[in-house]
Amino acid sequence: MNLYMLRHASAGQRRSNPVLDVKRPLDKAGKRDCLLLGNTLTSMNVSFDMIVSSPLKRSLQTASLVGTETGYEQKIVLSDALAPAATYAQFEKLLMECSGVESLLVVGHSPNLVEFLGTLMQPAQQTRASRPPASIRLRKGAIAKLNLERGAATMQWMLDPRVIRTLYANSTTRSRRKISRK
Template sequence: MNLYVMRHASAGTRRANPVLDVRRPLDKQGKRDCLLLGNTLSSMNVAFDLVVSSPLKRSLQTASLVGTETGYEQKILLSDALAPQATFAQFQKLLAECSGYESLLVVGHSPNLVQFLGLLLQPAATAQEDCERRPAAVRLRKGAIARLTLDRGAAMLQWMLDPRVVGKLYASSTSKSRRKTSRK
């Protein structure tokens, strides 16, 4: 399975009231980052068989914008296994349920999604070691995506895309390709 792990894009500042924070939408920069990233993924011929999102608004918007740009037309599945309070066991159960899909995009939140990613990159441990092991250190910024291949044992990280890098690449590719030179 090709697993794409994405952290939701920029959604402004966190609200003190947790009820209001659940409904916090993406800001302008977050929407722009999603569209650029989706466009980049599309140009890389990345397509998703299934898109799963946290039920929070900012994650659902991120999944929707990126999915639309890559040609995903099915319904986005909402899962509490990607919510901010989810556990690694819930996340593993979600992956097991989606094992029939070849290409899966999951969109969630930090810090748990980053921890899940770090734990996936480690070799399998026994049940006792599972409680004691620390996840591999991975930095996944808002709007960033990582591609992993899941086989038996540890997952393998194929690549990561950061929205700031994608923005810089897009800006440099749309500007003039020839350097200015003097004709004197």
């Protein structure tokens, strides 16, 4: 399975009231980053067989925007296994339920999505409880591709929204390298 782990894009300031925070939408920068990420993934010929999102609004918006840009036409599945309070056991159960899917995108939150990513990359011989998960920085709007074939997951690549914005800005401002002629 190719597992794509995407942290929701920028959604402004966290609300102190948890009921209001659940409904917090993406901000303008977050929406722009989702569209750029979707375009980048399309140009890399990445497509998804299934998209699973946290039920919180900002994650669902991220999944929807990226899915639309990559040509995903099925319904986005909502799962509490990707909610901010989810445990690794819940996430592992979700992966088992999706085991027949070849290309899976999951959209969630930090810190648990980052912990899930680090735990997946630990070697199977080591007990996951005895050693802390690998430390990986996954910014808002960043995506990581993992290959889940045998043993520990292998990270294939990771894209940060800052890198995507820079690549997009440089590719659109000039199509040809500047060459000095003296």
